Amino acid sequence: MTLQEKDSQYLWHPYTQHKTSQTPIAISRGEGALLWDENNKEYIDAIASWWVNPFGHSNKFIADAIYKQLTTLEHVLFGGFTHEPAIKVAEKLMGILPKNQQKIFFSDNGSTAVEVAIKVALQYFYNKGEKRTTIIAFENAFHGDTFAAMAASGISFYTQAFQGMFIDVVRIPVPIKGQEKISFDALKEVIQNHDCAGFIFEPLVQGAAGMVMYEPESLAKLIAICKENKILTIADEVMTGFGKTGKTFAMDYVDEDPDMICLSKALTGGTIPMAITTFTQNVFDAFYDDDINKALFHGHTFTANPTGCAAALASIDLLQTDEIQANIKRINKNHLNFQRKIENHPKVITARTLGVIFAVEIKSDTEESYYGSMRTKLYNFFIDKGVILRPVGNIVYILPPYIMTNEQLQKVYTTIEEAIEMV
Numbered sequence: 001m002t003l004q005e006k007d008s009q010y011l012w013h014p015y016t017q018h019k020t021s022q023t024p025i026a027i028s029r030g031e032g033a034l035l036w037d038e039n040n041k042e043y044i045d046a047i048a049s050w051w052v053n054p055f056g057h058s059n060k061f062i063a064d065a066i067y068k069q070l071t072t073l074e075h076v077l078f079g080g081f082t083h084e085p086a087i088k089v090a091e092k093l094m095g096i097l098p099k100n101q102q103k104i105f106f107s108d109n110g111s112t113a114v115e116v117a118i119k120v121a122l123q124y125f126y127n128k129g130e131k132r133t134t135i136i137a138f139e140n141a142f143h144g145d146t147f148a149a150m151a152a153s154g155i156s157f158y159t160q161a162f163q164g165m166f167i168d169v170v171r172i173p174v175p176i177k178g179q180e181k182i183s184f185d186a187l188k189e190v191i192q193n194h195d196c197a198g199f200i201f202e203p204l205v206q207g208a209a210g211m212v213m214y215e216p217e218s219l220a221k222l223i224a225i226c227k228e229n230k231i232l233t234i235a236d237e238v239m240t241g242f243g244k245t246g247k248t249f250a251m252d253y254v255d256e257d258p259d260m261i262c263l264s265k266a267l268t269g270g271t272i273p274m275a276i277t278t279f280t281q282n283v284f285d286a287f288y289d290d291d292i293n294k295a296l297f298h299g300h301t302f303t304a305n306p307t308g309c310a311a312a313l314a315s316i317d318l319l320q321t322d323e324i325q326a327n328i329k330r331i332n333k334n335h336l337n338f339q340r341k342i343e344n345h346p347k348v349i350t351a352r353t354l355g356v357i358f359a360v361e362i363k364s365d366t367e368e369s370y371y372g373s374m375r376t377k378l379y380n381f382f383i384d385k386g387v388i389l390r391p392v393g394n395i396v397y398i399l400p401p402y403i404m405t406n407e408q409l410q411k412v413y414t415t416i417e418e419a420i421e422m423v
Contacts, residue, residue, distance in 0.1 A: 002026065003038050025383070030057030033404040035388070044387050046412045048401045051207070051239050053270035055318050056403040062269045062314040069310035078106065078303040085309030092316050093278065096248050098257040102281040105296070106274070106304040110238035111144025113262035113275035114200070116298055117234045118148040118167070120260065120279065121198030124232060124286045127294045132197035134168045136190055136231070141171070142208035143200060143236055152200050155208060170194055174206065175218035187222055191229050198259075199226045200234040203250035204354065207239040210395035211359035213352050216253040223256035232283065233258040238275075242266040243319055243328050244399065246355030259283055269315035274308035327402045331356045334406060335398070338413045347420050359397040362420055378419055387415045 001009075003026035013024055026038040033056055035043045048054060055062065069085065076083060090104050107113055118135060125132040135152055142158075143149040150159050151166035159166075170190045175183035190196065203219060206212040226233050235258040240250035244266070247253060251261065260283065264275035287296050302308070318324055335358040342360060343351040349361040364374050375391045382389040389396055389412070396416055400409065 003028075022380075032056040032058075033401045033408050042386055043383075044404075044408050044412060045401065046387055046389050046404075047397070047399050048266075049270060049388075050265070051244070051399050052265045054243060054266045054402045055269050055315065055324070056401045057270070059269060059271075059318075061318060062271055062311055065310045065314035066271060066307055069307050073306045075302065075305050075307065077301075079299060083304070083306050083309075085306040085313065086304040089276075089304075089309045089312050092313060093263075093276070096316070097261065097278060098249075098251055100257045100259075100280050101261060101278040103279045103284045105277045105279070105298075106300075107277065108300050108302060109144075109273050109275050110236075110262065110264035111146040111149045112300065113238060113264050113277045114143045114149040114152065114234075114236055115146045116277040116296075117236075117260045117262055118152065118198065118200065119298060120277070120283060120287075120296060121232045121234065122167070123296065124283060125197050127286045127289070130195075132195045134170055134190075134194040134196045136187065136196055136199040136226075137169055137171050138174045138201055138206065139171045140174070140206060140209040140212070141200070141202060142206070143202075144238075168194070170196075174212060174214055175222065176212065176214050180215075180218045180221075183218065184221060184225065187225055191225070191231065196229070196231045198232040198234055199223075200236055202236050203240055204245060204253060205240055205250065205357060208392065210361070210392040211352065211357055211397045213354055213359075216255070220254050220256040223254070223258065227256070232260065234260045234262065236262045238262055238264045242315070243324070243402065244355050244357055246328060246332055248319070267315065268308055268311035269318065271311045271315075272305065272308040273302075274305065274312060324402050328356055330406070331400060331402065331404065331409065334409050334413075341413075342417065342420070345420060347423070356402065357397065357399050359395055360416065360420075362394045362396065362423060364394045364423075374423060377423065381419050381422060382415060385415045385418070387412055389416075 004023045007024055027035050028038045029036050033045055035045050105116055107116055137152040139154050141154045143152045148167055151169050154171050172186040173179060173183045223233050235251050237249050241263050259280050261278045268274050287294055332355055335353040339351045339353050342348055347363050349363055351360040372393055374394050378391045398412055
Protein backbone atom coordinates (compact mmCIF):
# COMPACT_ATOMS: atom_id res chain seq x y z
CA MET A 1 0.00 0.00 0.00
CA THR A 2 1.12 3.56 -0.67
CA LEU A 3 1.31 6.13 2.14
CA GLN A 4 -1.81 7.78 0.68
CA GLU A 5 -3.72 4.47 0.80
CA LYS A 6 -2.68 3.83 4.40
CA ASP A 7 -3.63 7.38 5.29
CA SER A 8 -7.13 6.87 3.90
CA GLN A 9 -7.49 3.73 6.01
CA TYR A 10 -6.45 5.22 9.35
CA LEU A 11 -6.27 9.01 9.58
CA TRP A 12 -8.66 11.93 10.19
CA HIS A 13 -7.22 15.27 9.00
CA PRO A 14 -7.89 18.83 10.21
CA TYR A 15 -10.32 21.11 8.35
CA THR A 16 -11.20 18.24 6.00
CA GLN A 17 -14.47 16.84 4.70
CA HIS A 18 -13.15 13.41 3.87
CA LYS A 19 -16.11 12.42 1.69
CA THR A 20 -15.50 15.17 -0.85
CA SER A 21 -11.84 16.12 -0.43
CA GLN A 22 -8.90 14.76 -2.36
CA THR A 23 -6.53 12.28 -0.74
CA PRO A 24 -3.80 14.13 1.21
CA ILE A 25 -0.40 14.32 -0.45
CA ALA A 26 2.13 12.09 1.30
CA ILE A 27 5.31 14.07 1.98
CA SER A 28 8.44 11.99 2.47
CA ARG A 29 11.12 14.62 3.10
CA GLY A 30 11.87 18.34 3.23
CA GLU A 31 14.84 20.64 2.95
CA GLY A 32 14.89 24.42 3.05
CA ALA A 33 11.80 25.79 1.32
CA LEU A 34 11.18 22.52 -0.55
CA LEU A 35 9.17 19.37 0.13
CA TRP A 36 9.05 16.08 -1.82
CA ASP A 37 6.16 13.62 -1.91
CA GLU A 38 6.38 9.84 -1.94
CA ASN A 39 6.60 9.94 -5.76
CA ASN A 40 9.49 12.42 -5.51
CA LYS A 41 7.48 15.34 -6.88
CA GLU A 42 8.93 18.64 -5.62
CA TYR A 43 6.87 21.40 -3.99
CA ILE A 44 7.76 24.92 -2.88
CA ASP A 45 6.35 25.44 0.62
CA ALA A 46 5.19 29.04 0.11
CA ILE A 47 3.26 29.22 3.40
CA ALA A 48 5.96 27.73 5.66
CA SER A 49 3.62 24.82 6.51
CA TRP A 50 0.94 26.94 8.19
CA TRP A 51 3.40 29.67 9.15
CA VAL A 52 5.64 27.60 11.43
CA ASN A 53 8.88 27.00 9.44
CA PRO A 54 10.62 30.37 9.05
CA PHE A 55 14.07 28.76 8.77
CA GLY A 56 13.06 25.97 6.40
CA HIS A 57 12.61 22.24 6.72
CA SER A 58 15.25 19.98 8.29
CA ASN A 59 17.14 22.95 9.68
CA LYS A 60 20.43 21.52 10.98
CA PHE A 61 21.06 24.24 13.58
CA ILE A 62 17.73 23.59 15.32
CA ALA A 63 18.04 19.81 14.86
CA ASP A 64 21.45 19.81 16.53
CA ALA A 65 20.09 21.82 19.47
CA ILE A 66 17.23 19.35 19.86
CA TYR A 67 19.58 16.35 19.71
CA LYS A 68 21.93 17.83 22.30
CA GLN A 69 19.01 18.49 24.66
CA LEU A 70 17.62 14.98 24.16
CA THR A 71 20.90 13.51 25.39
CA THR A 72 20.72 15.58 28.61
CA LEU A 73 17.04 15.90 29.63
CA GLU A 74 14.16 15.16 27.26
CA HIS A 75 11.33 16.04 29.66
CA VAL A 76 10.44 16.63 33.29
CA LEU A 77 7.13 17.65 34.81
CA PHE A 78 6.85 21.41 35.33
CA GLY A 79 4.56 21.21 38.36
CA GLY A 80 6.90 21.69 41.31
CA PHE A 81 10.04 21.48 39.12
CA THR A 82 11.96 23.73 36.77
CA HIS A 83 14.96 23.47 34.45
CA GLU A 84 17.58 25.57 32.69
CA PRO A 85 16.11 25.51 29.14
CA ALA A 86 12.80 27.01 30.37
CA ILE A 87 14.63 29.70 32.31
CA LYS A 88 16.81 30.50 29.30
CA VAL A 89 13.72 30.83 27.07
CA ALA A 90 12.20 33.25 29.60
CA GLU A 91 15.39 35.31 29.75
CA LYS A 92 15.66 35.36 25.97
CA LEU A 93 12.05 36.46 25.51
CA MET A 94 12.33 39.18 28.14
CA GLY A 95 15.04 40.74 26.00
CA ILE A 96 12.88 40.98 22.88
CA LEU A 97 9.27 41.34 24.11
CA PRO A 98 7.64 44.68 25.00
CA LYS A 99 9.20 45.85 28.24
CA ASN A 100 6.01 45.52 30.29
CA GLN A 101 5.97 41.72 29.88
CA GLN A 102 7.37 40.07 33.02
CA LYS A 103 6.01 36.51 33.35
CA ILE A 104 5.66 33.63 30.89
CA PHE A 105 3.37 30.59 31.01
CA PHE A 106 4.09 27.56 28.80
CA SER A 107 1.48 25.49 26.95
CA ASP A 108 1.24 23.40 23.79
CA ASN A 109 0.00 25.37 20.75
CA GLY A 110 -1.59 28.60 19.58
CA SER A 111 -5.08 27.67 20.73
CA THR A 112 -3.92 26.80 24.22
CA ALA A 113 -1.87 30.00 24.45
CA VAL A 114 -5.08 31.91 23.75
CA GLU A 115 -7.09 29.68 26.08
CA VAL A 116 -4.72 30.54 28.92
CA ALA A 117 -4.95 34.27 28.18
CA ILE A 118 -8.75 34.32 28.13
CA LYS A 119 -9.00 32.28 31.33
CA VAL A 120 -6.53 34.64 33.00
CA ALA A 121 -8.51 37.71 31.87
CA LEU A 122 -11.72 36.31 33.35
CA GLN A 123 -10.15 35.04 36.58
CA TYR A 124 -8.18 38.27 37.05
CA PHE A 125 -11.42 40.11 37.81
CA TYR A 126 -12.94 37.16 39.68
CA ASN A 127 -9.93 37.21 42.02
CA LYS A 128 -10.52 40.91 42.60
CA GLY A 129 -14.19 40.36 43.42
CA GLU A 130 -15.45 41.96 40.20
CA LYS A 131 -17.93 40.29 37.88
CA ARG A 132 -16.60 40.84 34.35
CA THR A 133 -17.54 38.07 31.95
CA THR A 134 -17.40 39.57 28.43
CA ILE A 135 -14.50 39.22 26.01
CA ILE A 136 -14.19 41.69 23.11
CA ALA A 137 -12.86 40.43 19.78
CA PHE A 138 -12.69 41.53 16.15
CA GLU A 139 -15.14 40.41 13.51
CA ASN A 140 -13.75 37.56 11.37
CA ALA A 141 -11.03 36.89 13.92
CA PHE A 142 -9.43 33.49 14.30
CA HIS A 143 -7.78 32.52 17.58
CA GLY A 144 -7.88 28.73 17.55
CA ASP A 145 -10.07 25.69 18.06
CA THR A 146 -10.16 25.07 21.81
CA PHE A 147 -13.40 26.33 23.34
CA ALA A 148 -12.54 29.82 24.60
CA ALA A 149 -10.29 30.44 21.58
CA MET A 150 -13.07 29.24 19.28
CA ALA A 151 -15.58 31.48 21.06
CA ALA A 152 -13.36 34.50 20.41
CA SER A 153 -13.08 33.57 16.73
CA GLY A 154 -15.54 35.04 14.29
CA ILE A 155 -15.49 32.71 11.27
CA SER A 156 -18.93 31.18 11.63
CA PHE A 157 -18.61 27.85 9.84
CA TYR A 158 -15.86 26.88 12.28
CA THR A 159 -18.13 27.53 15.25
CA GLN A 160 -21.77 27.18 14.15
CA ALA A 161 -22.16 23.65 15.59
CA PHE A 162 -21.35 25.03 19.05
CA GLN A 163 -23.51 28.16 19.19
CA GLY A 164 -25.05 28.69 22.62
CA MET A 165 -22.21 26.89 24.39
CA PHE A 166 -19.63 29.67 24.45
CA ILE A 167 -18.38 32.29 26.86
CA ASP A 168 -19.76 35.79 26.27
CA VAL A 169 -17.96 37.40 23.32
CA VAL A 170 -18.91 40.67 21.61
CA ARG A 171 -17.28 41.58 18.30
CA ILE A 172 -16.29 44.94 16.87
CA PRO A 173 -15.27 45.86 13.30
CA VAL A 174 -11.60 45.79 12.35
CA PRO A 175 -10.24 49.36 12.00
CA ILE A 176 -9.27 48.98 8.35
CA LYS A 177 -8.40 52.14 6.46
CA GLY A 178 -11.37 54.51 6.29
CA GLN A 179 -13.34 52.68 9.00
CA GLU A 180 -11.24 53.47 12.05
CA LYS A 181 -13.86 55.65 13.78
CA ILE A 182 -16.51 52.96 13.32
CA SER A 183 -14.27 50.53 15.19
CA PHE A 184 -13.43 53.02 17.96
CA ASP A 185 -17.09 53.91 18.50
CA ALA A 186 -18.12 50.25 18.50
CA LEU A 187 -15.55 49.47 21.20
CA LYS A 188 -16.80 52.32 23.38
CA GLU A 189 -20.40 51.14 22.97
CA VAL A 190 -19.51 47.57 23.92
CA ILE A 191 -17.67 48.78 27.02
CA GLN A 192 -20.65 50.91 28.01
CA ASN A 193 -23.14 48.05 27.69
CA HIS A 194 -21.15 45.03 28.92
CA ASP A 195 -18.97 44.04 31.85
CA CYS A 196 -15.81 43.55 29.80
CA ALA A 197 -12.80 41.63 31.06
CA GLY A 198 -10.55 41.55 28.02
CA PHE A 199 -9.99 42.53 24.40
CA ILE A 200 -8.21 39.97 22.18
CA PHE A 201 -6.85 40.83 18.75
CA GLU A 202 -4.51 39.70 16.01
CA PRO A 203 -2.15 42.68 15.80
CA LEU A 204 -2.03 44.39 12.39
CA VAL A 205 -2.85 41.25 10.35
CA GLN A 206 -5.86 38.93 10.57
CA GLY A 207 -4.38 35.71 9.21
CA ALA A 208 -7.24 33.26 8.63
CA ALA A 209 -9.51 36.10 7.47
CA GLY A 210 -7.29 36.49 4.42
CA MET A 211 -4.39 38.60 5.70
CA VAL A 212 -6.62 41.61 6.44
CA MET A 213 -4.31 44.45 7.47
CA TYR A 214 -4.80 47.60 9.55
CA GLU A 215 -2.60 50.35 10.94
CA PRO A 216 -0.60 50.40 14.21
CA GLU A 217 -2.07 53.78 15.18
CA SER A 218 -5.59 52.35 15.10
CA LEU A 219 -4.64 49.43 17.31
CA ALA A 220 -2.90 51.79 19.74
CA LYS A 221 -6.11 53.80 20.02
CA LEU A 222 -8.19 50.68 20.76
CA ILE A 223 -5.72 49.54 23.42
CA ALA A 224 -5.72 53.00 24.99
CA ILE A 225 -9.53 52.94 25.21
CA CYS A 226 -9.34 49.58 26.97
CA LYS A 227 -6.70 50.83 29.38
CA GLU A 228 -8.89 53.83 30.27
CA ASN A 229 -11.62 51.35 31.23
CA LYS A 230 -9.28 48.88 33.01
CA ILE A 231 -9.91 46.16 30.42
CA LEU A 232 -7.07 43.69 29.86
CA THR A 233 -5.67 43.48 26.33
CA ILE A 234 -4.44 40.29 24.66
CA ALA A 235 -2.19 40.38 21.58
CA ASP A 236 -2.49 37.09 19.69
CA GLU A 237 0.94 36.98 18.00
CA VAL A 238 0.71 33.27 17.19
CA MET A 239 0.87 34.02 13.45
CA THR A 240 2.55 37.44 13.40
CA GLY A 241 5.32 36.75 15.92
CA PHE A 242 9.00 36.14 15.22
CA GLY A 243 9.58 38.31 12.17
CA LYS A 244 6.53 37.79 9.97
CA THR A 245 5.60 41.49 9.85
CA GLY A 246 9.18 42.69 9.37
CA LYS A 247 9.76 43.30 13.07
CA THR A 248 10.22 40.66 15.76
CA PHE A 249 6.63 41.15 16.90
CA ALA A 250 3.77 43.05 15.28
CA MET A 251 3.34 44.89 18.59
CA ASP A 252 6.78 46.45 17.99
CA TYR A 253 4.98 48.80 15.56
CA VAL A 254 2.43 49.86 18.19
CA ASP A 255 2.95 52.59 20.79
CA GLU A 256 0.66 50.94 23.37
CA ASP A 257 1.70 47.65 25.00
CA PRO A 258 -0.76 44.81 25.70
CA ASP A 259 -1.26 43.09 29.05
CA MET A 260 -0.76 39.63 27.54
CA ILE A 261 0.87 38.17 24.42
CA CYS A 262 0.22 34.73 22.89
CA LEU A 263 3.07 33.00 21.06
CA SER A 264 3.44 29.71 19.19
CA LYS A 265 3.95 28.51 15.56
CA ALA A 266 7.42 29.87 14.64
CA LEU A 267 8.47 29.80 18.31
CA THR A 268 10.29 26.48 17.79
CA GLY A 269 11.04 26.87 14.08
CA GLY A 270 8.37 24.35 13.12
CA THR A 271 9.95 21.45 15.00
CA ILE A 272 8.21 20.73 18.32
CA PRO A 273 4.75 21.93 19.43
CA MET A 274 5.09 24.62 22.08
CA ALA A 275 3.31 27.82 23.07
CA ILE A 276 3.80 30.65 25.52
CA THR A 277 1.50 33.27 27.02
CA THR A 278 3.25 36.28 28.54
CA PHE A 279 1.90 38.66 31.19
CA THR A 280 2.58 41.92 32.96
CA GLN A 281 3.52 41.83 36.62
CA ASN A 282 0.16 43.43 37.43
CA VAL A 283 -1.73 40.49 35.90
CA PHE A 284 0.44 37.94 37.71
CA ASP A 285 -0.01 39.77 41.03
CA ALA A 286 -3.79 39.23 40.89
CA PHE A 287 -3.09 35.47 41.26
CA TYR A 288 -0.35 35.85 43.91
CA ASP A 289 -2.17 35.30 47.19
CA ASP A 290 -2.32 33.24 50.40
CA ASP A 291 -5.61 31.87 49.09
CA ILE A 292 -4.86 28.75 47.03
CA ASN A 293 -8.11 29.23 45.12
CA LYS A 294 -6.71 32.37 43.49
CA ALA A 295 -3.97 30.39 41.71
CA LEU A 296 -4.17 29.71 37.97
CA PHE A 297 -5.21 26.07 37.87
CA HIS A 298 -4.23 25.37 34.29
CA GLY A 299 -1.52 23.10 32.94
CA HIS A 300 -0.40 20.69 30.24
CA THR A 301 1.53 17.45 30.51
CA PHE A 302 4.30 18.76 28.26
CA THR A 303 4.42 22.25 29.78
CA ALA A 304 7.90 23.78 29.25
CA ASN A 305 9.18 20.59 27.60
CA PRO A 306 13.00 20.98 27.71
CA THR A 307 13.43 19.70 24.15
CA GLY A 308 10.92 22.25 22.87
CA CYS A 309 12.71 24.94 24.87
CA ALA A 310 15.99 24.00 23.19
CA ALA A 311 14.30 24.31 19.79
CA ALA A 312 12.87 27.71 20.78
CA LEU A 313 16.25 29.00 21.90
CA ALA A 314 17.86 27.90 18.62
CA SER A 315 15.00 29.42 16.62
CA ILE A 316 15.29 32.80 18.34
CA ASP A 317 19.06 32.74 17.86
CA LEU A 318 18.56 32.17 14.12
CA LEU A 319 15.98 34.96 13.90
CA GLN A 320 18.46 37.43 15.37
CA THR A 321 21.25 36.66 12.88
CA ASP A 322 22.16 39.29 10.29
CA GLU A 323 21.53 36.76 7.53
CA ILE A 324 17.90 36.08 8.51
CA GLN A 325 17.16 39.76 9.11
CA ALA A 326 18.55 40.54 5.64
CA ASN A 327 16.42 37.75 4.18
CA ILE A 328 13.26 39.22 5.74
CA LYS A 329 14.06 42.57 4.11
CA ARG A 330 14.86 40.84 0.79
CA ILE A 331 11.56 38.96 0.73
CA ASN A 332 9.66 42.13 1.64
CA LYS A 333 11.33 43.97 -1.26
CA ASN A 334 10.41 41.16 -3.66
CA HIS A 335 6.82 41.17 -2.40
CA LEU A 336 6.52 44.93 -2.88
CA ASN A 337 7.84 44.64 -6.44
CA PHE A 338 5.33 41.89 -7.20
CA GLN A 339 2.54 43.91 -5.59
CA ARG A 340 3.31 46.89 -7.85
CA LYS A 341 3.35 44.58 -10.86
CA ILE A 342 -0.10 43.01 -10.34
CA GLU A 343 -2.17 45.43 -8.23
CA ASN A 344 -3.61 47.15 -11.32
CA HIS A 345 -4.44 43.89 -13.10
CA PRO A 346 -8.12 43.91 -14.18
CA LYS A 347 -8.79 40.69 -12.23
CA VAL A 348 -7.19 41.97 -9.00
CA ILE A 349 -9.25 43.77 -6.35
CA THR A 350 -6.40 44.55 -3.95
CA ALA A 351 -2.86 43.46 -3.17
CA ARG A 352 -1.11 44.13 0.13
CA THR A 353 2.22 43.45 1.83
CA LEU A 354 3.61 43.62 5.36
CA GLY A 355 6.98 42.10 6.13
CA VAL A 356 7.12 38.65 4.51
CA ILE A 357 3.30 38.52 4.22
CA PHE A 358 1.76 39.11 0.80
CA ALA A 359 -1.92 38.78 -0.16
CA VAL A 360 -3.87 39.35 -3.36
CA GLU A 361 -7.65 39.38 -3.65
CA ILE A 362 -8.90 38.09 -7.01
CA LYS A 363 -12.18 39.21 -8.58
CA SER A 364 -14.97 36.66 -8.73
CA ASP A 365 -18.33 36.63 -10.49
CA THR A 366 -19.92 35.03 -7.42
CA GLU A 367 -19.63 35.53 -3.68
CA GLU A 368 -16.80 33.26 -2.59
CA SER A 369 -16.99 31.20 0.58
CA TYR A 370 -13.95 30.16 2.60
CA TYR A 371 -13.81 26.72 0.97
CA GLY A 372 -15.72 27.68 -2.18
CA SER A 373 -15.25 26.63 -5.79
CA MET A 374 -12.65 29.31 -6.62
CA ARG A 375 -10.56 28.34 -3.61
CA THR A 376 -10.63 24.68 -4.64
CA LYS A 377 -9.76 25.52 -8.25
CA LEU A 378 -6.86 27.74 -7.18
CA TYR A 379 -5.53 25.26 -4.63
CA ASN A 380 -5.54 22.39 -7.13
CA PHE A 381 -3.84 24.59 -9.74
CA PHE A 382 -1.05 25.51 -7.33
CA ILE A 383 -0.51 21.91 -6.21
CA ASP A 384 -0.36 20.77 -9.84
CA LYS A 385 2.35 23.40 -10.44
CA GLY A 386 4.34 22.24 -7.40
CA VAL A 387 3.57 25.25 -5.18
CA ILE A 388 1.92 24.90 -1.77
CA LEU A 389 -0.50 27.80 -1.28
CA ARG A 390 -3.81 27.62 0.62
CA PRO A 391 -6.16 30.38 -0.64
CA VAL A 392 -8.78 31.83 1.68
CA GLY A 393 -11.78 32.00 -0.65
CA ASN A 394 -10.62 34.30 -3.45
CA ILE A 395 -7.60 35.59 -1.48
CA VAL A 396 -4.20 34.08 -2.23
CA TYR A 397 -1.45 34.76 0.28
CA ILE A 398 2.27 34.02 0.53
CA LEU A 399 4.01 33.62 3.87
CA PRO A 400 7.29 31.93 2.98
CA PRO A 401 10.23 30.60 4.97
CA TYR A 402 12.82 33.33 5.40
CA ILE A 403 15.39 31.20 3.58
CA MET A 404 13.36 31.01 0.33
CA THR A 405 15.53 32.01 -2.63
CA ASN A 406 14.67 34.74 -5.13
CA GLU A 407 14.31 32.06 -7.81
CA GLN A 408 11.82 30.14 -5.70
CA LEU A 409 9.91 33.34 -4.92
CA GLN A 410 9.78 34.16 -8.62
CA LYS A 411 8.26 30.76 -9.38
CA VAL A 412 5.59 31.40 -6.74
CA TYR A 413 4.83 34.83 -8.22
CA THR A 414 4.68 33.45 -11.76
CA THR A 415 2.34 30.67 -10.66
CA ILE A 416 0.02 33.18 -8.99
CA GLU A 417 0.01 35.31 -12.17
CA GLU A 418 -0.92 32.21 -14.20
CA ALA A 419 -3.67 31.41 -11.70
CA ILE A 420 -5.13 34.91 -11.98
CA GLU A 421 -5.37 34.49 -15.76
CA MET A 422 -6.87 31.02 -15.32
CA VAL A 423 -9.79 31.90 -13.06
